[in-house]
Amino acid sequence: MRKFIFKIIAFSLIIILCFFLVLSFADGYTDDWYIKFTTPRQESLILGTSRAAQGLKPDVFNTICNVNMFNFAFTITQSPYGKTYFNSIKNKIKRGNRAGVFILTIDPWSISSITENPNDSVNFRETSLCLGNTENVNVNPNFEYLINNLAGNYWEIIARKYVKGVKGSKFLHKDGWLEVSVPMDSAIVNKRINEKVNGYAQSSKHYHYSTLRMHYLKKTIDFLNNYGDVYLVRLPMHPRLMEIDNDLMPDFNDKFADLIPTTKGYFDMTSLNGEFSYTDGNHLHKSSSKIVSEKIAKWINAK
């Protein structure tokens, strides 16, 4: 019996050690979000959905605004404003002083829900996704995140890191910016835009404005006001996506009329939609991300 137990324990320990060793190789190639859960608490944050995750470069803000910016934006599925995102933001924020800069990007999707009742928080999708299932957002390596969110794909941690063909087109930088490198020939871009427009047009039928999400956006602003200056930004997008956004929420800007005075200001960049290039209509190409980030940083400096 002792021999049996000894062998089982020894074998299990070796397997567990090797498994965690593999997990510890996780990096910016692993997936689109892992790194965001591995850095220490942050003083300044970029918040919002994938438009911000890909569209705003923290290093540009660091240079122009002299801050330590971190991109803590995810996707419309994971990080619409709500209790889940709010709790994670609370866990991510460095407390103690009021020196932070917080850029909250807003769009109709981040204050809407796909649930039949838009305030049905129990069935909000984000509750079971990475922000909902990872309590600790500041530890490296973050085994909690990897075990909860990478099940079935652990081999990809090594493959994406070392095998060229598997690496893919995305890399998540240590400052939280998701760099996407895709071919930008006009034919391919048009195809991606068409796909994205069709997808969003379909989705928009199921999205409804949520007063609960709006309430949590207010709550997030109030909370962040304790730690620095809060800025609201609406990022640019391809005009065809803009049409869908407008259809989804024609009175979008009106909805923020009461909220803007509680912040340092609101920068609506959608009037500049035509000036930038997009990978798929919804997301800025990295060349434009730099320009947009510079414009916002200069606007903040001017405030």
Add this chain to the structure above:
Amino acid sequence: MLFNSIDFAIFLPIVFILYWFVANKNLKLQNLLIVAASYLFYGWWDWRFLSLIIFSTIIDYSVGRMLERKKNQINRKVLLWISILVNLGFLGFFKYYNFFLDNLVTAFNFLGHPINPQGLNIILPVGISFYTFQTLSYTIDVYKRKMKPTKDYIAFSAFVSFFPQLVAGPIERATNLLPQFYKKRTFEYSKSVDGIRQILWGLFKKVVIADNCAEYANLIFNNSGDYSGSTLVLGALFFTFQIYGDFSGYSDIAIGTSRLFGFNLMQNFNYPYFSRDIAEFWRRWHISLSTWFRDYLYIPLGGSRGGTWMKVRNTFIIFIVSGFWHGANWTFIVWGALNAVYFLPLLLTKKNRNNLDIVAQGKFLPPIKELLLMFLTFGLTVFAWVFFRANNIGHAISYISEILSPSLFTIPKFVSMEKAFMAIIFVVIFILIEWKGREEQFALASLGLKWRKPLRWTLYFMLAMTILLFGGSKQEFIYFQF
């Protein structure tokens, strides 16, 4: 609790330690521990349904005791029917109520008298089909005086709820499992090591083969309208290995776990995809259910005795009931009927017991004829699985129609095909290991035993790491829903 969960990885060692170190000197205490652990195991999913198991246990235990006392055949029959009605009543209500209601509504609509009764939002208790059949086997065997009823309520409760096989089998016979609870179990090193090896192999089947195949089978079946015939064939093949890996993997883990506690459960799968005809397939697939139906339904109906009509009738009954046992959907009934159609020619020409031996026994490769027969049987099985997996009959027919279209001759194409290639490689390795181990109880039973220690341990290490790193995204065991 799922076998492939962290919860079970913590639960099993705790129960193992308590069983061998705390309760080892007292048989009753060991059995009581098994009952408690089994109830915890089941209640982890939904404790409310524990009451069903406890109620079934009380009914069948009491009926068994009364059957012993009653000498009058009519009274004995009444008692037997009480047990059958209670057990099948639960099963019928939880599993088939809405199915019958839906079909009743359809029938009335068809006859021009629409009705609108209220359906119920019924949760199907996990494993109800398995433990119901297990307890029924006890009552029927006691009624037929094949075994003496037990006077030990704890042992009987442990038999009904034995956690390794409670929710997805093997469906044990009282004659095999119950007596094992009467005898003191002693720890056997070789048996436990064998158990661990079988658990390891079961996990490989479930986590690496079934869960990886499930990803692509689900993708293709759920969007079958978008794919070519060749891709749909691939989808059916993925499902073929998903269901085998899933179910036989569960059985391997169950049997292996039982061995750790000193129990022997029956073999549930015996390399069914290497069968040379459908009759052989059914002797090798879900053996505990097939033999259950054979002993408690087919033989009482007259079996293959009697005239041709009787044989045809009985064959259809057993296969259709078996299909219906799997789920309350016409797809399962058609799947069962289709297998009856495959089986009947063999039965009527008395060729159903042609292949009782192991294919290519003692040889590395089978003769060409046997290889062709294996492929033919495998093809028929894959075709039948389409009905089993499809959402409804219409879906199955459109799926098969597309397979039979010219698009069958195009190159398969679907999203994440490169990733699926890895699953195919695993399936090929899996088939090779199963083929090599086909003369054993499970494929890993003798693999590596004669190798040098470091090499053997490397094999176990590789298997364990493959399970952890390459396991597909977690899927429920398919047979839980049955």
